[in-house]
Amino acid sequence: MTTYRRIVLAARPEGAVKPEHFRLEERPIPAVPDGHLLVRNRFMSLDPYMRGAMNDRKSYRQPQAIGETMVGGTVGEVIESRHPKFKVGDVVVGGFGWQEIGLSDGGGGLRRVDASRVPMQAFLGVAGMPGVTAWVGLNRIIAPKAGETVVVSAASGAVGSVVGQLAKAHGCRVVGVAGGAAKCATVVDEFGFDACVDYKAGRLEADLAAATPDGIDGYFENVGGAVLDAVLARMNAFGRIAVCGLIAGYNDEPIPVHQFRSVLTNRLKIQGFIVSEVPDAWPPALAELAAKVADGSLKYKETVARGIASAPAAFIGLLRGENLGKQLVSLD
Amino acid sequence: MTTYRRIVLAARPEGAVKPEHFRLEERPIPAVPDGHLLVRNRFMSLDPYMRGAMNDRKSYRQPQAIGETMVGGTVGEVIESRHPKFKVGDVVVGGFGWQEIGLSDGGGGLRRVDASRVPMQAFLGVAGMPGVTAWVGLNRIIAPKAGETVVVSAASGAVGSVVGQLAKAHGCRVVGVAGGAAKCATVVDEFGFDACVDYKAGRLEADLAAATPDGIDGYFENVGGAVLDAVLARMNAFGRIAVCGLIAGYNDEPIPVHQFRSVLTNRLKIQGFIVSEVPDAWPPALAELAAKVADGSLKYKETVARGIASAPAAFIGLLRGENLGKQLVSLD
Numbered sequence: 001m002t003t004y005r006r007i008v009l010a011a012r013p014e015g016a017v018k019p020e021h022f023r024l025e026e027r028p029i030p031a032v033p034d035g036h037l038l039v040r041n042r043f044m045s046l047d048p049y050m051r052g053a054m055n056d057r058k059s060y061r062q063p064q065a066i067g068e069t070m071v072g073g074t075v076g077e078v079i080e081s082r083h084p085k086f087k088v089g090d091v092v093v094g095g096f097g098w099q100e101i102g103l104s105d106g107g108g109g110l111r112r113v114d115a116s117r118v119p120m121q122a123f124l125g126v127a128g129m130p131g132v133t134a135w136v137g138l139n140r141i142i143a144p145k146a147g148e149t150v151v152v153s154a155a156s157g158a159v160g161s162v163v164g165q166l167a168k169a170h171g172c173r174v175v176g177v178a179g180g181a182a183k184c185a186t187v188v189d190e191f192g193f194d195a196c197v198d199y200k201a202g203r204l205e206a207d208l209a210a211a212t213p214d215g216i217d218g219y220f221e222n223v224g225g226a227v228l229d230a231v232l233a234r235m236n237a238f239g240r241i242a243v244c245g246l247i248a249g250y251n252d253e254p255i256p257v258h259q260f261r262s263v264l265t266n267r268l269k270i271q272g273f274i275v276s277e278v279p280d281a282w283p284p285a286l287a288e289l290a291a292k293v294a295d296g297s298l299k300y301k302e303t304v305a306r307g308i309a310s311a312p313a314a315f316i317g318l319l320r321g322e323n324l325g326k327q328l329v330s331l332d
Numbered sequence: 333m334t335t336y337r338r339i340v341l342a343a344r345p346e347g348a349v350k351p352e353h354f355r356l357e358e359r360p361i362p363a364v365p366d367g368h369l370l371v372r373n374r375f376m377s378l379d380p381y382m383r384g385a386m387n388d389r390k391s392y393r394q395p396q397a398i399g400e401t402m403v404g405g406t407v408g409e410v411i412e413s414r415h416p417k418f419k420v421g422d423v424v425v426g427g428f429g430w431q432e433i434g435l436s437d438g439g440g441g442l443r444r445v446d447a448s449r450v451p452m453q454a455f456l457g458v459a460g461m462p463g464v465t466a467w468v469g470l471n472r473i474i475a476p477k478a479g480e481t482v483v484v485s486a487a488s489g490a491v492g493s494v495v496g497q498l499a500k501a502h503g504c505r506v507v508g509v510a511g512g513a514a515k516c517a518t519v520v521d522e523f524g525f526d527a528c529v530d531y532k533a534g535r536l537e538a539d540l541a542a543a544t545p546d547g548i549d550g551y552f553e554n555v556g557g558a559v560l561d562a563v564l565a566r567m568n569a570f571g572r573i574a575v576c577g578l579i580a581g582y583n584d585e586p587i588p589v590h591q592f593r594s595v596l597t598n599r600l601k602i603q604g605f606i607v608s609e610v611p612d613a614w615p616p617a618l619a620e621l622a623a624k625v626a627d628g629s630l631k632y633k634e635t636v637a638r639g640i641a642s643a644p645a646a647f648i649g650l651l652r653g654e655n656l657g658k659q660l661v662s663l664d
Contacts, residue, residue, distance in 0.1 A: 267603075
């Protein structure tokens with residue numbers, strides 16, 4: 001093997017993402033300079049934030065450069081090392097993006113993980129960035145008390161499914177919102193939520209009201225749009241909303257919020273956050289999440305696409321909500 | 333004098349408030365039971381929150397009852413007392429509503445004030461509820477740092493003018509938003525703001541951009557609607573928005589928010605609050621505000637209507653933004 005493949009951003013989408021916005025390239029495997037290591041990526045993570053990075057406008061991250069490797073988290077094995085702290089065979093989580101190989105000087109957040117008790121790809125999901133995202137939004141912003149009602153959108157996803165399970169462990173009534181009967185069944189039957197509202201069923205307000213008879217105290221926002229409005233209308237006094245994602249607007253379509261008045265009438269706190277900016281939360285969150293995965297008390301689902309060439313279609317599917325749980329690409 | 337006058341809510345408005353929603357009544361002055369006191373109100377406060385109370389729907393306060401005295405703050409003098417803690421001549425701030433006389437058992441938040449260094453009506457404005465509202469939103473939610481930019485809507489009003497002056501004392505760049513050239517001139521020339529944007533001039537976005545070259549770190553929201561959207565689009569990372577009022581929507585017209593995405597991209601914190609629910613803030617806030625009024629470092633403006641019969645028209649004018657500074661009704 002002397003070459004590897006990567007996917008670069010070929011063009012910025014105007015509206016919906018399409019396959020032609022990506023380009024598959026073949027490149028020679030680089031030589032490993034002193035102090036560096038080479039990683040064979042085994043899994044790539046696909047996440048909604050990547051859609052935002054594809055736009056060339058102010059956001060919380062630099063725009064993804066045209067012609068450069070698509071950004072993203074990866075997990076893989078060290079296959080060559082000239083770095084004192086890593087050896088061949090180490091399993092490492094990094095941010096090598098959409099490519100089969102990664103060259104690193106050991107910085108950039110690269111970290112060795114213990115894949116003996118937890119499957120390595122879990123460090124991209126439930127025991128990785130999405131899991132920590134759930135932990136931070138729930139514990140640092142929503143801060144739920146036992147007996148309160150917590151609602152989570154995109155409830156079957158990598159973040160939402162963890163939010164609900166952690167909130168349940170806090171003694172809350174936990175209600176998910178997801179698209180379709182199959183996802184809702186998973187949310188209730190496998191992730192243990194008390195109820196799940198299928199927003200595609202056309203009765204969002206009525207179903208949400210039935211599922212939250214005591215109103216809503218905490219909301220973990222992954223979606224935006226109509227779900228946010230429906231939730232705002234049912235928030236209780238002093239409710240908290242953690243804004244983690246707004247998938248409904250990633251394609252630049254307007255997403256007006258009609259129930260903003262609830263912020264005043266119910267004295268709500270709404271806070272947006274980016275998990276990478278809360279570094280002190282990572283060690284306790286990762287420790288708790290990995291322990292719960294290992295002992296089986298924290299469930300997770302994966303949707304795995306095979307081979308790097310499948311990544312664009314899998315990503316487009318993710319934005320459409322076609323995945324169940326964490327969307328991964330395996331590179332075996 | 334054996335009778336007094338009061339104004340009751342005659343009917344709930346659907347949309348704009350009109351004079352026929354109120355009714356002036358004449359009533360006999362009540363006898364004063366043991367343990368009670370009688371107050372002759374000298375000034376009534378008119379405030380935007382009263383519009384919300386006129387609606388019969390879920391809000392942070394009980395709806396104003398039909399046929400009952402309009403709610404509101406008052407300041408006046410004790411004219412008869414059978415209460416051990418109050419004597420004739422005491423100046424008291426209370427919540428007697430839109431009426432010339434108040435009967436009290438000493439509870440309900442009635443408090444004696446020292447009107448020797450501060451005019452008594454200031455305890456309804458700059459040194460009263462509106463001033464404390466400004467203090468709480470600024471210090472407890474926006475928590476400005478020197479060098480930051482703070483924007484205040486309804487900047488010439490009883491709350492906004494205090495927010496700006498306090499923020500200026502924190503070393504911030506302070507920009508007001510107000511309706512009309514005259515109000516903007518007052519905001520800059522008399523209240524000492526660095527700039528003021530006239531939202532009626534038809535160039536809201538451009539003028540706000542010019543006035544906030546370094547973006548916006550804190551926003552004190554009194555208005556809602558187009559101003560909120562224009563501000564959201566200019567918020568800096570980790571900005572804070574205190575939501576105190578949403579006058580633009582008091583008449584039940586929809587006020588969609590189009591720039592909600594900024595909450596995520598800029599990791600904003602938005603928090604609604606009601607000053608009566610922050611009791612621990614009142615003593616330090618009132619002490620600071622009264623001291624600053626007494627030493628002349630905190631400026632304020634009043635618009636005073638004369639006589640109780642003028643209250644409905646003055647209130648309608650307040651909702652239209654016709655007042656400058658604190659809207660009062662004098663009852664002399």
